[in-house]
Amino acid sequence: MSFVRDVLSFPRRIGYADVVVFGALGGVLYWLVLISREWTSGLQPQNIIHIEFRYLPLYTLYSLSRGLGAYIISLLFTIAYGYTMAHSKRAEKLMLSLLDIFQSVPIVAFLPELVLVFVYLFPHSNIGLESASVITIFTGQVWNMTFAFYHSLKAIPTDLRDASESYHLSKGETLWRLELPASAIPLIWNSMMSMAGGWFFLSLSEAFTYGGRDFRLPGIGSYMSVAVDKGNVPAMIGAVVAMGLMIIFLDRVLWRPLVIWSTKFRVEELSSEVEGKSFVLDIVQKSEVLQLLNRSFEQRRRRRQERRSVQEFANMRDELLHEAFDAPVAVESQFRKVLGVGLMTMVFGALAYGIFRLAIVFSTEVSGPDWITILGDSLLTLVRVLAAVILGAVWTIPLGVVIGMNPRYSRKLQPVAQFLSSFPAPMFFPLFIFLFVHWGISIEYGSIFLMLLGTQWYMLFNVMAGASSVPTDLQEMFHSYNLPRKEWWLKLILPAIFPSIVTGAITAAGGAWNASIVAEFVAYNQKTYAAHGIGAYLTAAYQSGQYALLGAGIFTLCLMVVLLNKFVWRRLFNLAQDRYALNV
Numbered sequence: 001m002s003f004v005r006d007v008l009s010f011p012r013r014i015g016y017a018d019v020v021v022f023g024a025l026g027g028v029l030y031w032l033v034l035i036s037r038e039w040t041s042g043l044q045p046q047n048i049i050h051i052e053f054r055y056l057p058l059y060t061l062y063s064l065s066r067g068l069g070a071y072i073i074s075l076l077f078t079i080a081y082g083y084t085m086a087h088s089k090r091a092e093k094l095m096l097s098l099l100d101i102f103q104s105v106p107i108v109a110f111l112p113e114l115v116l117v118f119v120y121l122f123p124h125s126n127i128g129l130e131s132a133s134v135i136t137i138f139t140g141q142v143w144n145m146t147f148a149f150y151h152s153l154k155a156i157p158t159d160l161r162d163a164s165e166s167y168h169l170s171k172g173e174t175l176w177r178l179e180l181p182a183s184a185i186p187l188i189w190n191s192m193m194s195m196a197g198g199w200f201f202l203s204l205s206e207a208f209t210y211g212g213r214d215f216r217l218p219g220i221g222s223y224m225s226v227a228v229d230k231g232n233v234p235a236m237i238g239a240v241v242a243m244g245l246m247i248i249f250l251d252r253v254l255w256r257p258l259v260i261w262s263t264k265f266r267v268e269e270l271s272s273e274v275e276g277k278s279f280v281l282d283i284v285q286k287s288e289v290l291q292l293l294n295r296s297f298e299q300r301r302r303r304r305q306e307r308r309s310v311q312e313f314a315n316m317r318d319e320l321l322h323e324a325f326d327a328p329v330a331v332e333s334q335f336r337k338v339l340g341v342g343l344m345t346m347v348f349g350a351l352a353y354g355i356f357r358l359a360i361v362f363s364t365e366v367s368g369p370d371w372i373t374i375l376g377d378s379l380l381t382l383v384r385v386l387a388a389v390i391l392g393a394v395w396t397i398p399l400g401v402v403i404g405m406n407p408r409y410s411r412k413l414q415p416v417a418q419f420l421s422s423f424p425a426p427m428f429f430p431l432f433i434f435l436f437v438h439w440g441i442s443i444e445y446g447s448i449f450l451m452l453l454g455t456q457w458y459m460l461f462n463v464m465a466g467a468s469s470v471p472t473d474l475q476e477m478f479h480s481y482n483l484p485r486k487e488w489w490l491k492l493i494l495p496a497i498f499p500s501i502v503t504g505a506i507t508a509a510g511g512a513w514n515a516s517i518v519a520e521f522v523a524y525n526q527k528t529y530a531a532h533g534i535g536a537y538l539t540a541a542y543q544s545g546q547y548a549l550l551g552a553g554i555f556t557l558c559l560m561v562v563l564l565n566k567f568v569w570r571r572l573f574n575l576a577q578d579r580y581a582l583n584v
């Protein structure tokens with residue numbers, strides 16, 4: 001009855017917030033119409049990318065839709081994969097190793113095959129090209145988010161886990177009431193970084209050509225690519241301005257409200273922090289339409305919970321009354337186990353066959369000197385990856401702590417950091433190659449800086465998330481003792497954010513491995529600058545059509561990532577969880 005009364009009285013309570021909500025809803029619907037027209041339009045043999053300024057707003061909407069679509073897929077994957085990995089001891093090690101490999105293997109090496117497969121599946125519409133573009137952006141977003149969510153679940157305090165069990169919460173209720181709120185802060189901060197990481201592949205995914213065919217899609221990435229090819233400086237400036245406005249729009253409309261909203265999930269008893277303000281958050285809180293929908297959702301959820309409680313009681317009663325029927329249940333359970341074993345046997349059999357065929361190819365087409373070259377190049381890239389992570393940590397840790405622990409600085413500097421991190425780093429590579437040539441810096445060393453351009457932000461955003469979640473009562477306790485600044489860093493800040501530093505280092509290393517394929521092999525002014533490393537090796541093998549060497553390089557890269565994870569990152573992560581996580 002309360003819901004009916006709210007509906008009947010709604011017209012008398014409508015305000016400016018509801019007008020804004022209805023206006024935004026109309027804009028979103030029109031946006032979806034434009035996107036649907038682009039996706040369902042016919043596949044063209046050659047897509048014409050216009051560089052007139054009037055096309056920029058539409059191209060910006062197209063790129064934004066691909067980024068948001070990839071983010072939605074990334075979020076669903078993050079929750080499903082991270083939850084399974086955190087709760088299944090049997091699958092955790094395998095899934096974690098696969099995650100390390102997936103985030104480190106350059107998607108650029110598989111982009112042609114990905115595009116061709118989707119074009120083959122959808123030969124008469126743009127659905128295939130759009131799907132390939134979204135998946136490419138997805139591969140630049142998802143790994144960082146999944147690591148953050150998984151590490152957050154592992155760091156949930158034990159007493160909160162015990163409390164959820166004492167209230168007999170189901171797995172779904174525990175996820176909704178405990179695990180998602182506990183991971184909200186790091187997940188939101190890493191989502192910002194992941195969205196920025198997805199833009200790294202924007203130009204590549206929208207301006208792709210292969211085998212004399214044009215697979216370009218209208219968007220900011222392809223717009224910038226055409227502008228650079230034609231040397232149109234005003235168009236390049238226009239693309240940069242459009243990209244900047246899109247980043248500011250996302251920050252004001254999406255990320256800033258989520259950051260402010262997530263502060264209520266901080267695990268603390270005291271809080272002296274002044275909450276930030278957001279126009280979008282104010283609209284959401286004041287809109288009668290949204291509040292009405294929220295109350296309706298809560299009522300339905302309570303009714304479902306009551307029905308579930310009654311059903312659980314009935315199930316317990318039936319189990320007590322019908323113990324004689326346990327045999328059929330046991331038979332069904334045994335059948336499921338047999339079916340699961342059979343499916344796993346088929347999967348491992350297919351993997352074993354694939355490994356066998358791969359071994360035959362490697363033994364016949366890859367010589368011993370080739371393996372030595374691949375191993376040496378992989379070790380050189382490993383050194384560059386570790387150097388990029390260390391150099392990034394030197395400046396991102398202190399700056400991330402300052403931004404994360406000071407709400408005033410956070411409101412001013414967080415949008416700046418997001419703005420800078422969201423620009424695709426490869427767009428700046430020609431500028432730095434020019435500087436390297438002018439200053440006489442070899443690409444062997446300069447490639448470390450090029451990797452740093454795309455990986456330092458992973459560390460910064462993770463540190464910002466970790467610093468923003470440090471309980472205020474712990475900070476006030478340390479301030480009450482008037483300890484020196486050095487002790488404040490060594491005894492509180494570094495131990496408190498150490499899990500975030502480890503997460504940032506893992507994701508930054510993965511980003512560096514991925515960036516190596518474009519940082520170690522750069523074309524500038526009709527000249528190629530190549531460093532000795534696995535990234536340049538993979539690029540050269542791909543361009544020359546030596547796919548056996550390409551496969552051997554990817555295999556070696558995966559093996560090195562697994563070893564690095566086992567002997568370095570996994571030990572650091574266990575140390576962070578055992579000694580520094582607030583989960584005891």
